[in-house]
Amino acid sequence: MAVTTLIPFGPQHPVFLEPLNIQLKLDEETVVGAEINYGYNHRGMERAMAADFRRTIYMCERVCGICSFFHSSTYCRGMEEIFGIEAPERARYIRIVMMECQRLTSHLLALGHTAEAMGYESLFMQCFREREAVMALANRVTGNRVHYSLNTIGGVRRDITAEQKAEMLKAMDALEDRFAPLAKVFRTDRTIRRRTVGKGLLSRADALSYGAVGPVSRASGIGQDLRQTYYRGLDFRPIVRDEGDSYARTMVRVDETFQSIGLIRKALETMPGGPLTVPAKGNPSGESFTRQEAPRGEVMYYIKAQGKVELERLKVKTPAFVNVAALSAMVPGCEVADIPVITVSVDPCICCTER
């Protein structure tokens, strides 16, 4: 006779630092169903951000801490489209450099947490040590470790000087040198492979149906990366795998870390000179849909303005919203002890999900 056990996973759980509740239905040790409950972190940001379009530049950064610059860039690009202006080329390159910097911190955090979920604490600490170096670099360039406050409508507020550029190139060399052995551990370590290969399978059809984005979808064979359009001139190619398990997702992130280091180098070398901002006058009026590739996937901002300081509607679509929903397709069939590693391999960001 089968006995079904119901285990609540969360909202306080040992995996990551954000509250999420998953009701797991178990048959012995195997998971047969999962129901995800949200609502622990809802702040009502969409309504708060519509109050004044100039304050929103700084508020939208705080929707998420780990992809804050992506939210700010997407919002500013959306407003630039409504105003009918375009940021100068140098501003676009500076945005690309700082976006890749933040992608590095995000992927290193995701990899560190993947190791931590398995109990591999020393690898977790090493990943975070490399992350500290990148955040200190961002601090030198923008003035803050996490919320760069670098964007404004029309461009960027600070420049990357020649000394900062030399510092960044040196830091990228050091990072690549120190991260290479850690990447090898992720790729080849027997325990890590046993805990991730074949677990948490997401088929291509399911990934499309749930609307999964980012590394989660690229590990399931969907080769879409929005950087292909915005990073013109930098010869960017997405990294795609088709196994669809936790190992594939982790490997996509490891490869993207090396790719980001290369992109930062290339963008710094080929950055043109010129002005940093274009002025944006008056109040906005119009509608825009803007997308960007954050570390976890696609961030989309829908802005509707009607000639006033207040925005009519601001809608934020975050990648974690669709990726966490895809979790309910990955989980059935696995064992209870696999749940933490699968959840972290999706790289959820609950503050993004719930805004």
Added chain:
Amino acid sequence: MTMLSTVLRNLVSGPVTTAYPHAPAELPEGNRGRVVWDMSKCTLCGLCAKRCPTLAVSVDRKAGTVELQVFRCIACGVCAEVCPQGAIEVRPEYSAPGYVKEVRTYRKEATAPEKEVVIG
């Protein structure tokens, strides 16, 4: 044994952690920390209060004061950018925690360039 090179390297090099507060915090030059007003240049126009994203600044023209709720300030630097007199400076100091929510008031006086009064 793939972690061996990392382990050996960490054995010979020291820790990366700064022993703050026993050692000074290494803050870079452009770090955004503490916002101060130079009242000799301030004309109490109130533009900084209008543009502050978190509504941390309030300007009282009659009393001649500029009040900053320090725990609301996100040190974004917008006030320093919009001030027409250039009276606001963002210094790279570390924002310390506290027991009460600090409010700093700057009073415009005829003689002294900057007078700080901490209330609370």
Added chain:
Amino acid sequence: MSTHPNAEAIAKIREMSKDNGTRLVTIVAEEYVPGGLELIYVLDAGGELRTVRSRSGLDDEQESLSSVFKGAENMEREIIDLLGARFEGVKGGLFLMPGGVVAPLRRAAAGGE
């Protein structure tokens, strides 16, 4: 309800989804005039953004897209919470708890934007 106000939009999206590679990006909902609901279905078809719009009253029951895209269910639950709309076969309660704030994105709740 025999026909829902957004039935035409749903049928159009069902046609578009037959092309393998169409993905639902999001569903944007707005009270575009007092008492009126506009639903914008944003889809990604081969890398390009396509939108399908549907307008109706705020309190009309809408047809759910979750039979075409599974990810639509959470998006519709969020719209039920934030705007107080109704979708057939979908329950609210994604972000907001009973006994708390009700339909915060409605104009009436905002006290007139």
